[in-house]
Amino acid sequence: MRRIAACLALLIALASPAWASWRDDIGTLRVGFIAGDNPAYEVARLEKFRWRLQYALAVPVELFPARTYDALIEAQATGRVQYTVLSSLAYIALDQRCDCAEPLVQPTTADHARGFRALLVAKSDGPLATLADARNMRLAVGAKDSLSGRRAAFAGLAKEGIDPPGYFLRIVETPDSEAALGELAAGEADLATAWSSAPDPLSAAIGSGPFARLASDGVLSPSTLRVVWQSELIPFGPHVVRKDLPEMAKSNLLQALIEMQQTAPEAYDAIERGYPGGFVAADPTLYRRLAEFLNVAKRKD
Known part of the structure; x- marks a missing residue:
C-alpha cells in the first residue's frame, strides 16, 4: 500500500x-x-x-x-x-x-566520522618513534593508486621533505594496508602505512580501519604499535x-x-x-x- x-x-x-x-x-x-x-x-x-x-x-x-x-x-x-x-x-x-x-x-x-586519517605506524618496542628515525628503514606500503595505503602517506612525507625511494632502505610493495601491516608484524618492514576513522587511531573497533581484523586474527595487536605520523582528516x-x-x-x-x-x-x-x-x-x-x-x-x- x-x-x-x-x-x-x-x-x-x-x-x-x-x-x-x-x-x-x-x-x-x-x-x-x-x-x-x-x-x-x-x-x-x-x-x-x-x-x-x-x-x-x-x-x-x-x-x-x-x-x-x-x-x-x-x-x-x-x-x-x-x-x-x-x-x-x-x-x-x-x-x-x-x-x-x-x-x-x-x-x-x-x-559519525566523515573520513579517516592515514597513518604510518611502527612497533612500540622498536627504535622508530619519529620520521627522523625512519631513515634507512624498510617501509611497507599499499597499492600505488591507494589513497589510504600509499598516496596520503607519500604526500605527508613530501611535506616533511622526504623522498621515499631515497630515504628508506627499501619500499616493501603490498596490495593494501592490511598486507603492509602484516609485513610489519612479520618483521619484513620497520614501518607500515595504515588508516583509521576512529578518534583513537590505533582503535580495533570494527569498521574503523584494518586493525580490527588483524587483531581478531591474532596477527597484530594495536597495543604493540605506535603512530609515527598521521594525516589530517581525509573525507x-x-x-x-x-x-x-x-x-x-x-x-x-x-x-x-x-x-x-x-x-x-x-x-x-x-x-x-x-x-x-x-x-x-x-x-x-x-x-x-x-x-x-x-x-x-x-x-x-
Whole structure:
C-alpha cells in the first residue's frame, strides 16, 4: 500500500503546474555509479535507491553504470549525468577538469566520522618513534593508486621533505594496508602505512580501519604499535551533483539523502552499505584541503 501511495504522490507531483518548471528542465535525472564487471546486477541491486531519489524529486531517475571513475568523470563533466557517486580522488579529478559540479552529501561511519586519517605506524618496542628515525628503514606500503595505503602517506612525507625511494632502505610493495601491516608484524618492514576513522587511531573497533581484523586474527595487536605520523582528516567519497542542476532539485535531494538512513534504510544500504552512520551535508572545504595536501592544482580557466 505504501508503494501505491508513493506512486500516486509522484503522479500528482508530476501533474502539478507549480512543480512543473524545474522538473521540466531536468527531464530525467541520470545517476552515475561504479558498477564493476556486472552492471546488470548492480543496477538491480540499486533499484531501491533509484526509486527513493525518483520519489523525492518526482522526476524519472535512471541509473548510469560505469566501469571506471574516469568514465564517470567524463560523463558528469560533459553533462551526460547530473549526479555521481565518487571517491574523494575522483571528485578532486572532476573538480580539476571543470568547475561544473559540487559535493552534496558524504557518508559517515557508525561513530559519525566523515573520513579517516592515514597513518604510518611502527612497533612500540622498536627504535622508530619519529620520521627522523625512519631513515634507512624498510617501509611497507599499499597499492600505488591507494589513497589510504600509499598516496596520503607519500604526500605527508613530501611535506616533511622526504623522498621515499631515497630515504628508506627499501619500499616493501603490498596490495593494501592490511598486507603492509602484516609485513610489519612479520618483521619484513620497520614501518607500515595504515588508516583509521576512529578518534583513537590505533582503535580495533570494527569498521574503523584494518586493525580490527588483524587483531581478531591474532596477527597484530594495536597495543604493540605506535603512530609515527598521521594525516589530517581525509573525507569519504561524496555524492556529487552538477552545479547547473536546479536549486530546488538540489534541496530535495539533500533532504532525501540526509533522511534516507531513517526513512528508507534499504535504499541507503544499497548505495552505502559500508558506512552505517548515514549521510551528512558534504563539506567542500575538506575536499579542497585534500587536494592541496595531495598537491593537486585546480584547473585555471
